[in-house]
Amino acid sequence: MSRPASDLPGDPARLHLVYTHEHPAVPYEDEDTLEQWHVSIRAFHEEDEECEGGCTKACDILVEDGSEVGYLRLWRLRDYTGADRLLVADAMSGDLESIASAVLDGAEYSDAFEEAIERPVGDLLVLDRVFLSRPWRGFGLGPVFAAEAVRRLSGGCCAVAAEPGMAEWPENKDEVTDAYRATAKTKIAALWESIGFHAFQNGLQLLDTSVQEPLDLHGERRRDLKELSAAFQAHRDGRPAPPRL
Structure with missing residues (x-):
């Protein structure tokens, strides 16, 4: 069950997503084939916002740079670079190798991938x-920000892949039973389904960038964010919560 908007530490609609990708002017080794993108989710202090008790120098820093309240990490596995994408993914991490091996058959996309994706080129x-961070969890914001990042970074990509897994371990590791893992993966898979991912194979989910569904679901998640923001503002201002759209 989602947490009420009154629990929010701030207005979620005023968060910013800051995209970062760095590479040398002349890429070397595998950098043409595998790109890492870091998307920082940041809360900024608005210039016209006055803190209770007055603003401080810390507020000036938050106006300029903001404070990170979360992040996303995405990888772009490029085709047509002359490199073996499976080897490149394996050299980076076992998780990436697992995803690459599920969609590739040698240098090409696998038959199963080509059947699942409408235009399997790119x-x-x-x-x-x-x-x-914990204060921002439980409001359904993860899919909202994931959909925004996918929209901006998926140009030229035929699909987006995700492998639902535990993003964070509980303090008591003894709680992590097989049932606990299965429940966590099921919950995360449902979150990604809400932005257009579908089960593929080997626990992998795929989003087809050439179909309409992800665009429609992205619009729904934006409406969710607007409703959550409106409910937060109403609570902050002591007004009744607006009706859901």
């Missing part, structure tokens, strides 16, 4: 991790 985007 790069592959991998949604690797979505993290929010």
Whole structure:
């Protein structure tokens, strides 16, 4: 069950997503084939916002740079670079190798992938991790921000892949039973389904960038964010919560 908007530490609609990708002017080794993107989710202090008790120098820093309240990590696995994408993914991490081996058959996309994706030509985007600090969890914001990042980074990609897994371990590791893992993966898979992912194979989910469904669901998640923001503002201002659209 989602937490009420009154629990929010701030207006979620005023958060910013800051995209970062760095590479040398002349890429070397595998950098033409595998790109890492870091998307920082940041809360900024608005210039016209006055803190209770007055603003401080810390507020000036938050106006300029903001404070990170979460992040996303995505990888772009580029085609047509002359490199073996499976080896490149394996050299980076076992998780990426697992995803690449599920969609590739040698240098080409596998038959199963080509059957699942309407136009299986182009790069592959991998949604690797979505993290929010505890005060911002439980409001359904993960899919909202994931959908925004996918929209901006998936140009030229025929699909987006995600492998639902535990993003964070509980303090008591003894709680992590097989049933606990299965429940966590099921919950995360449902979150990604809400932005257009579908079960593929080997626990992998795929989002087809050439179909209409992800665009429609992205619009729904934006409406969710607007409703959550309106409910937060109403609570902050002591007004009744607006009706859901």
